Amino acid sequence: MSSAATATAANTADAATSTKTNVFAIGRYKTVLQTVETRSCATKSTLAVPPPKPLLIARPSEAGEYPILVLLHGYLLYNSFYSQLIQHIASHGFIVIAPQLYILAGPDTTDEIKSTAAITNWLSEGLHYLLPPHVQPNINKLGLAGHSRGGKVAFALALDKEATSLKFSALIGIDPVDGMDKGKQTPPPVLTYVPHSFDLDMAVMVIGTGLGEVKKNPLFPPCAPKGVNHEDFFNECQEPACHFVAKDYGHLDLLNDDTEGLRGKATYCLCKNGKSRDPMRRFVGGIVVAFMNAYLLGDNKDLLAIKDGQNTVPVELKPIVCIG
Numbered sequence: 001m002s003s004a005a006t007a008t009a010a011n012t013a014d015a016a017t018s019t020k021t022n023v024f025a026i027g028r029y030k031t032v033l034q035t036v037e038t039r040s041c042a043t044k045s046t047l048a049v050p051p052p053k054p055l056l057i058a059r060p061s062e063a064g065e066y067p068i069l070v071l072l073h074g075y076l077l078y079n080s081f082y083s084q085l086i087q088h089i090a091s092h093g094f095i096v097i098a099p100q101l102y103i104l105a106g107p108d109t110t111d112e113i114k115s116t117a118a119i120t121n122w123l124s125e126g127l128h129y130l131l132p133p134h135v136q137p138n139i140n141k142l143g144l145a146g147h148s149r150g151g152k153v154a155f156a157l158a159l160d161k162e163a164t165s166l167k168f169s170a171l172i173g174i175d176p177v178d179g180m181d182k183g184k185q186t187p188p189p190v191l192t193y194v195p196h197s198f199d200l201d202m203a204v205m206v207i208g209t210g211l212g213e214v215k216k217n218p219l220f221p222p223c224a225p226k227g228v229n230h231e232d233f234f235n236e237c238q239e240p241a242c243h244f245v246a247k248d249y250g251h252l253d254l255l256n257d258d259t260e261g262l263r264g265k266a267t268y269c270l271c272k273n274g275k276s277r278d279p280m281r282r283f284v285g286g287i288v289v290a291f292m293n294a295y296l297l298g299d300n301k302d303l304l305a306i307k308d309g310q311n312t313v314p315v316e317l318k319p320i321v322c323i324g
Contacts, residue, residue, distance in 0.1 A: 023293075023302050024286035024314050027092035029060035033083060036130055049126030052118040053099040056080060058090035063134035067141035067296045068123065069288070071098045072116060074148030074252075075177075076105070076263060081255045082147075088285030094292060095137050097127075101153075107179075107186040112153045117162035120144075124166060141296040143170040145288065148224070148251065151176025155190050155233065158200055170295040172288060173206045173233050175224050175251050182227035191228060197236050203295040204241040206234040207284060210318065211250035211272040223251035223271035239324020242307070244287055246280055246315040249273075253280035279314040286314075
């Protein structure tokens with residue numbers, strides 16, 4: 001083989017490797033998106049153990065055993081608004097379960113915490129009924145993530161405000177919010193304002209947005225107010241924990257490009273947004289994949305490359321802070 005051909009082959013191999021390991025691009029697995037209604041006639045007739053809440057599941061179509069991520073939606077949002085994000089994560093070899101915790105809700109998150117615990121307990125009993133025989137869930141490799149109010153719920157469950165039969169190994173707060181302001185937390189409060197007070201036996205990642213604390217207009221408060229946002233959650237984390245903040249993006253910029261209906265339209269009106277959702281969504285999907293690879297699968301090369309600035313990130317980040 002000529003030197004030119006050798007170089008071309010090497011470049012092709014490098015490109016293939018780069019594509020394969022780029023967590024911010026769609027992964028190598030084809031994905032299936034599945035909706036499960038907990039009380040529908042079809043569900044009752046086909047499932048021995050129906051889920052406690054309706055689910056949106058993204059999973060690889062190929063045969064294998066895959067870790068699980070439970071992703072909790074934000075306040076008054078639909079799980080379908082996250083379908084592009086969860087398919088991105090699933091394409092890298094994960095089963096992502098996004099429950100619809102409620103349609104309407106008041107300030108108290110107690111029922112959401114209980115529902116998430118019930119879903120977690122159901123995983124070992126009922127998830128395999130929803131999957132084809134060649135796709136196996138690994139319930140021993142389990143992550144928990146939540147966006148906005150869902151981030152608060154995820155932290156509350158991880159802090160044992162409700163018991164679960166399964167153990168989480170990774171916790172991810174995506175622009176988590178614990179109320180309107182310091183002193184105006186929604187019940188039950190999660191933040192204690194005591195540094196490193198979260199006693200969590202798992203790795204934690206907090207993702208924040210630079211525009212989340214900025215008002216969209218004078219009529220509405222910011223969607224992730226200072227005093228109850230990502231900064232406060234990270235300040236209470238113990239090691240190992242990492243904090244990534246997307247500088248020029250907003251609280252809802254990880255959602256689908258097209259969010260339908262009145263609630264979908266409101267996602268463009270209530271919060272300060274960046275120029276486009278695609279970069280933020282790819283960043284969140286990629287950093288979640290890197291974090292899950294590190295702490296569920298023991299492969300930290302992507303997370304280290306991002307922390308060290310060796311992996312090109314689709315958004316501009318504020319300085320990354322990691323402890324432990």
